[in-house]
Amino acid sequence: MPDAAPFLNVSDFTAGYKRGLPILHGVSMHVNSGEIVTVIGPNGAGKSTLIKAIAGLVIVEGGAITLEARNLLGIAPDRLGRFGLSYVPQTANIFTTLSVSQNLALAARRCRAAPETRIAAMLDLFPALAERRSVRGGGLSGGQRQVLAIAMALIAEPRIILMDEPTAGLSPKASQDVLELIGKIAGDGVSVLLVEQNARMALGISDRAYILADGQNQMDGPAGDILDDPAVAEIYLGGRRKGAA
Amino acid sequence: MIGFVSYLVFFLTITAILAIAVLGLNLQWGNAGIFNGGVVAFFGTGAYIMIILGGPERGGEFGGFGLPWPLALAGGAAAAGLLAILVGLATTRLRHDYLAIATFGIAIAIEAFVRNATYLTGGAKGIRGFERPLEALIDNPFLYSLFFLALAVVLLIIVYAGLSRLVSSPYGRLLRAIREDETAARSLGKNPARVRLEAFVIGAVIMGLAGGLYATFYAFISPQDLAPILTFQIWAMLIVGGAGNNLGAMLGTFVVWGCWVASGYVLSSLAPQELQLYAGTLQYILIGLIIVVTLLIRPRGLLPERLQVTKRPGPQNTGVISNAGEQYQS
Amino acid sequence: MIQALFDGVLVGSILSLGAIGLTLVMHILRFANFSHAELLSVGAYCALTFDAVLSGIAPPLANLIGPFSMSAALALSTLAAAILTGFTAVLIDRLVFRRLRDTAGPLTMVFASFGVALIMRNLIALVFGLRTERFTDAISFATMVSSDPLLLIKPDQVAILLIAVAAMAALHLLLTRTTLGFALRAVAENPTLAQVNGIALPSMIRLTWIIGGGLAAIAGVLYGIDNQLSPVMGRDLVLSLFAAAIVGGLGSVTGAMLGGFIVGLASSFAILLLPAGYKPAIPFLVILATLYIRPNGLFGEAR
Numbered sequence: 092m093p094d095a096a097p098f099l100n101v102s103d104f105t106a107g108y109k110r111g112l113p114i115l116h117g118v119s120m121h122v123n124s125g126e127i128v129t130v131i132g133p134n135g136a137g138k139s140t141l142i143k144a145i146a147g148l149v150i151v152e153g154g155a156i157t158l159e160a161r162n163l164l165g166i167a168p169d170r171l172g173r174f175g176l177s178y179v180p181q182t183a184n185i186f187t188t189l190s191v192s193q194n195l196a197l198a199a200r201r202c203r204a205a206p207e208t209r210i211a212a213m214l215d216l217f218p219a220l221a222e223r224r225s226v227r228g229g230g231l232s233g234g235q236r237q238v239l240a241i242a243m244a245l246i247a248e249p250r251i252i253l254m255d256e257p258t259a260g261l262s263p264k265a266s267q268d269v270l271e272l273i274g275k276i277a278g279d280g281v282s283v284l285l286v287e288q289n290a291r292m293a294l295g296i297s298d299r300a301y302i303l304a305d306g307q308n309q310m311d312g313p314a315g316d317i318l319d320d321p322a323v324a325e326i327y328l329g330g331r332r333k334g335a336a
Numbered sequence: 337m338i339g340f341v342s343y344l345v346f347f348l349t350i351t352a353i354l355a356i357a358v359l360g361l362n363l364q365w366g367n368a369g370i371f372n373g374g375v376v377a378f379f380g381t382g383a384y385i386m387i388i389l390g391g392p393e394r395g396g397e398f399g400g401f402g403l404p405w406p407l408a409l410a411g412g413a414a415a416a417g418l419l420a421i422l423v424g425l426a427t428t429r430l431r432h433d434y435l436a437i438a439t440f441g442i443a444i445a446i447e448a449f450v451r452n453a454t455y456l457t458g459g460a461k462g463i464r465g466f467e468r469p470l471e472a473l474i475d476n477p478f479l480y481s482l483f484f485l486a487l488a489v490v491l492l493i494i495v496y497a498g499l500s501r502l503v504s505s506p507y508g509r510l511l512r513a514i515r516e517d518e519t520a521a522r523s524l525g526k527n528p529a530r531v532r533l534e535a536f537v538i539g540a541v542i543m544g545l546a547g548g549l550y551a552t553f554y555a556f557i558s559p560q561d562l563a564p565i566l567t568f569q570i571w572a573m574l575i576v577g578g579a580g581n582n583l584g585a586m587l588g589t590f591v592v593w594g595c596w597v598a599s600g601y602v603l604s605s606l607a608p609q610e611l612q613l614y615a616g617t618l619q620y621i622l623i624g625l626i627i628v629v630t631l632l633i634r635p636r637g638l639l640p641e642r643l644q645v646t647k648r649p650g651p652q653n654t655g656v657i658s659n660a661g662e663q664y665q666s
Numbered sequence: 667m668i669q670a671l672f673d674g675v676l677v678g679s680i681l682s683l684g685a686i687g688l689t690l691v692m693h694i695l696r697f698a699n700f701s702h703a704e705l706l707s708v709g710a711y712c713a714l715t716f717d718a719v720l721s722g723i724a725p726p727l728a729n730l731i732g733p734f735s736m737s738a739a740l741a742l743s744t745l746a747a748a749i750l751t752g753f754t755a756v757l758i759d760r761l762v763f764r765r766l767r768d769t770a771g772p773l774t775m776v777f778a779s780f781g782v783a784l785i786m787r788n789l790i791a792l793v794f795g796l797r798t799e800r801f802t803d804a805i806s807f808a809t810m811v812s813s814d815p816l817l818l819i820k821p822d823q824v825a826i827l828l829i830a831v832a833a834m835a836a837l838h839l840l841l842t843r844t845t846l847g848f849a850l851r852a853v854a855e856n857p858t859l860a861q862v863n864g865i866a867l868p869s870m871i872r873l874t875w876i877i878g879g880g881l882a883a884i885a886g887v888l889y890g891i892d893n894q895l896s897p898v899m900g901r902d903l904v905l906s907l908f909a910a911a912i913v914g915g916l917g918s919v920t921g922a923m924l925g926g927f928i929v930g931l932a933s934s935f936a937i938l939l940l941p942a943g944y945k946p947a948i949p950f951l952v953i954l955a956t957l958y959i960r961p962n963g964l965f966g967e968a969r
Binding site for chain 2: 698762765772776780781785788901908916943945
């Protein structure tokens with residue numbers, strides 16, 4: 092059940108890849124505890140930039156960000172794990188030259204719990220990874236890579252996971268599996284902030300959604316309302332289609 | 337007094353010759369962003385080929401074609417260009433520091449070659465004896481040295497004028513565009529590897545010209561003249577003067593060569609006997625310090641490039657690790 | 667023939683050690699460090715100094731071990747030199763390269779490394795003199811392992827080979843068995859993702875320099891045992907190290923190991939064909955051939 096107080100709070104973010112050339116112009120949003128929140132919007136709207144800005148990977152020139160009332164602005168990306176935040180990038184999100192178990196062991200270095208127990212827990216949770224534990228990351232299929240990337244994020248026992256287009260490039264079946272997994276993660280009390288091109292599918296598992304365009308907030312609300320809004324469907328969901336969600 | 341004046345003429349002649357090489361490097365590094373770690377290879381090739389083409393017969397050894405001096409000089413410069421094509425074809429497409437390594441390597445290879453290919457190059461003793469242009473007509477040595485200074489300065493001015501036109505032409509802007517953002521230049525339909533190769537070869541030809549002039553001036557060339565320190569000196573001249581600025585390149589040559597000569601003079605006249613052996617060592621440290629300190633403190637040199645385009649590529653857009661966390665904080 | 671093979675492998679093992687650090691720095695910090703070979707000199711001269719001090723304090727340590735011209739004092743000194751050289755590399759990074767990393771492009775760092783090399787090399791000459799030095803005055807005799815084909819091997823050379831292989835094996839274990847090693851490989855592959863996974867880049871950069879400097883120091887000592895120490899040894903080795911790194915493929919530790927042996931063998935076989943004076947040119951030919959035939963080297967990835 093989502094709490095009332097915002098858990099991750101982003102206010103008035105101005106951020107971009109180069110100083111003086113912001114892509115986000117004052118974006119605000121929040122995620123409550125245990126919620127799945129999806130950010131959708133057209134290409135170039137700044138969705139990925141928003142998620143990277145939260146993860147500390149782009150230059151933030153203005154605004155504030157807090158997680159459980161603790162400031163995150165100015166924290167180096169390698170220290171965000173200690174605040175309970177994990178991030179799964181869109182591409183190149185695993186180390187292809189390391190084996191599955193080496194990827195996990197690496198990610199487990201930032202665990203508070205004993206790394207061995209956390210690695211074992213992940214291999215328990217994802218039998219597909221356990222089977223391929225000595226395979227190099229480069230030898231995994233797209234769906235397996237995504238699962239490994241999510242496992243690397245989960246291993247640190249985060250309170251919130253940021254995911255940048257986790258279903259990009261996956262088959263419909265693999266996409267469905269990944270989204271189900273995300274639902275399961277949230278069911279365990281971990282908040283999820285999702286950026287997705289597959290807006291319909293993503294909204295189907297989300298609690299709330301934000302729509303960004305031109306680096307600004309356009310609209311937000313419960314995922315179901317957004318999904319049912321005819322104007323939104325027309326502009327952002329590629330017209331009305333049946334049954335996709 | 338005449339001693340001082342004739343030394344000054346000598347000093348200025350060498351400065352003018354080196355300035356030509358520095359201008360060649362400025363085209364490569366200052367404008368096209370190409371790293372040439374073996375300036376001396378192209379300088380030396382120009383010198384050796386010039387003297388082989390234009391020099392007198394040498395008992396049984398290769399060369400002594402006795403070509404007219406301008407042709408011999410042009411031949412030397414062209415040979416330096418050919419060498420640049422050989423190295424450039426392999427490297428201008430690759431990671432940019434590969435060219436630095438390959439050019440550094442060719443300088444070592446050329447030095448080893450001229451030291452050993454006695455039949456071609458006279459080996460360690462080098463090639464001595466060359467009739468300098470119009471030497472027979474001007475029989476006063478001092479007057480001749482003035483004439484040669486004038487000759488070197490005229491060549492320097494020609495190279496300077498040519499390069500100034502080149503860098504202010506659309507081609508020059510293309511070079512700098514590629515230096516700043518190779519991907520963007522490629523997306524505009526330009527072939528960066530090709531353009532970089534051209535700039536590299538033109539620069540090498542200019543260095544070869546300087547080398548030919550150098551060998552002409554001394555009427556002598558030997559592997560000693562191809563020591564790697566020359567590359568570092570020429571680099572120091574460019575960076576002190578200001579990469580990208582041709583006037584700066586010439587000013588830097590004057591300043592650094594002046595420091596080099598002055599430090600040599602001071603050390604030889606003031607340093608205690610037991611330190612004399614280490615005079616060269618101290619001078620090398622001086623050149624190293626000039627390079628490092630200039631890069632750290634005044635990276636754009638005495639006369640910085642007048643920028644019409646954006647600033648030099650910084651860490652964010654060159655693929656270097658940039659700690660985003662630090663940017664985030666600042 | 668056999669002699670050339672053995673000599674090539676011997677020199678190759680030393681080059682491999684030196685090239686590993688170079689390839690890591692070139693890959694992780696994205697610049698060709700022309701001052702890397704000077705770390706071999708730093709290491710060798712550090713060991714020479716420590717050895718003299720230790721032998722003075724505790725003369726029994728200076729006794730030669732068995733048939734080798736090495737002593738316990740030299741072994742301890744080498745370890746100390748490896749650590750000190752690693753920290754020297756970190757110090758140089760802090761003084762020069764780190765500042766340029768923040769403000770300028772990678773080629774500026776290449777450029778600065780030329781200057782750093784000149785300063786380091788000539789400071790060593792100033793402190794230790796221009797003459798050559800040896801770790802010991804004892805003359806070690808070669809054993810004739812075989813007379814036809816002729817194969818002469820000194821006990822020291824066997825030791826050099828074993829030490830070099832042991833050092834490489836230790837590094838291999840670090841990289842494949844420890845999470846610290848995984849972290850280093852992770853940074854080499856994808857620095858941003860490494861950060862996302864909690865790895866602090868500055869500490870990994872320090873580790874890179876420490877490993878590179880430490881291995882370079884060991885390589886320098888081994889080179890000094892096999893040949894002699896001279897302030898210009900770095901200058902003589904730098905091109906071979908680059909050749910080894912490029913043949914192996916930038917960033918590949920295995921590649922650098924193999925590349926070292928390839929360059930060592932190429933140089934030792936080349937003098938069967940060419941006059942010895944051409945030897946300095948061999949690494950350049952290896953580089954040029956690699957760039958034309960297989961620009962990313964044996965194990966490198968295109969980037």
